[in-house]
Every structure is written in C-alpha cells, then in structure tokens.
Amino acid sequence: MLVDSHCHLDIMDKQYSLEAVAAYVEQAKANDVAYMQCVSINMQDFPKILDIANRFDNVFASVGVHPNDRIEPEVTQEELVKCAADENVIAIGETGLDYFRSSGDLEWQRERFRTHIAAAREAKKPLIIHIRDAYDDAIKVMEQENAADIGGVVHCFTGNVEDAKQVIDLNFHIGISGIVTFNSAADIKEVAATIPEHRLLIETDSPFLAPVPHRGKPNVPAYVRYVAQYIAQLRDEPLEKVAAYTTNNFFNLFPAKR
C-alpha cells in the first residue's frame, strides 16, 4: 500500500469535475495507492478540497495559502484555525517560502509563513511546508517560531544533504517527489538514499512534476508508485519495505483516519 502525501486533485484539469476526481482516485487504488493528501493552495478553493475529502474516504485535506499567491486581504490565523477544525483537514499548508517565483521585498511571504505556523500550533495539526530557493530563510523562520514543536513535512524537497539534516533536526519529514527520477537531481537522489527511513514521505505533487517515464506529461497520484520504486532502487530496499514505512510515517505524522 502506498500513500501520495501531496497532490492537488482540485486542479488536475482545466475544467474541474467530481467525475474526473473519482477517476483519479480509482486509478490510484488500482495502482495500490490507497490514500491521498489533497493540499490547499488558496482559500477560495478550500471548500472544494474539503468536499473532495468528505466524499472520498481515502482522500484527506489541508488548509493554507501557497507562498506565491498574493492575496488581499491576507489570510488570518483565525481563518486557518476555523477551517482546520474539520476532522478531514489533517494539516496546515502548503505554506513556506518561494524566492524562485516571487521577487522584491518578500517580508509578506515570511509574515504569512509565521501566521501558518501559529495556526498549526493552535489547531494542533502538522505543517506542509514548501521551500524553493529559500532554505536559509525558511529554516530561520522555523527556528524563530519554534516550528519543531509542531512538526510536519518539507514537501517536494529540493535541497542538499545539509539542508535535509537541518530539516530533520527541526523535527520535520522530507517529502520526495518525482524530481528524484530526473537525471539532473543528484542532490535529491543523495538525500533520498541517505535520510533515516522514519523521516521519509513520498508524493507526486500532481498535476505537476510527473516522474520518469512520464516526465513532461500531466502527473497523477497513481504515479507515486514510480517515486517509491525509484527510491527503493536508490536505497537498495524492496519496494514493499519503502511502501510500508512511508505509509506508516504518513499516518504517524498526520491525524488521518484509515
């Protein structure tokens, strides 16, 4: 059994439909992907994500605003905590810092990140953190806000072994996506091969970042299988073992009901 710890079922197609979501969930099941975490990126679409999680037993939701989406008014701690009250909402995020796609003075990103950490603390739900080209600052904010008390995952990890060590020392898990299968991803391969197994989660980030052999095409939760297979090869472990500990890690970290 596999878990896709990070996907976006609500933005898979240009035209959203529940029938299409049901088909992705069925396709995942047929590939032994028994559970999926559908991650929120803005507040407008949160009701849709919660609706998906309520309809499908094997899909969970989160609530949060992606670091790149500028919004007016800014999301509040109160709003996040209120949305997180539903038992199908198992995490706060995705939140974090992304200096790749935003420029200028990014204090607003750091402020929003702090708001999410405070909300996670109040809601008692772990964080899903997105970091791109901003590891030093993200670690700084996580330290300042004592995010280690809350824990969570740094998803779609793209740092090096030293970054991974800092993330793990801060009580966070590492989410490995399909990028690990790309030829250019030497650092991520090294991270995936060497981190302790109890800190490893796997994800697709569907519809983005399809793993080899589907690179460049739309990604689906079923493809988390390729991520698991690749990691099993890297670590010289049977696929069943990687599947078992990444699934256990997911359910130990998040308050998700099987």
Ligand SMILES: [Zn+2]
């Ligand atoms: Zn992300």
Ligand SMILES: [Zn+2]
């Ligand atoms: Zn995402």
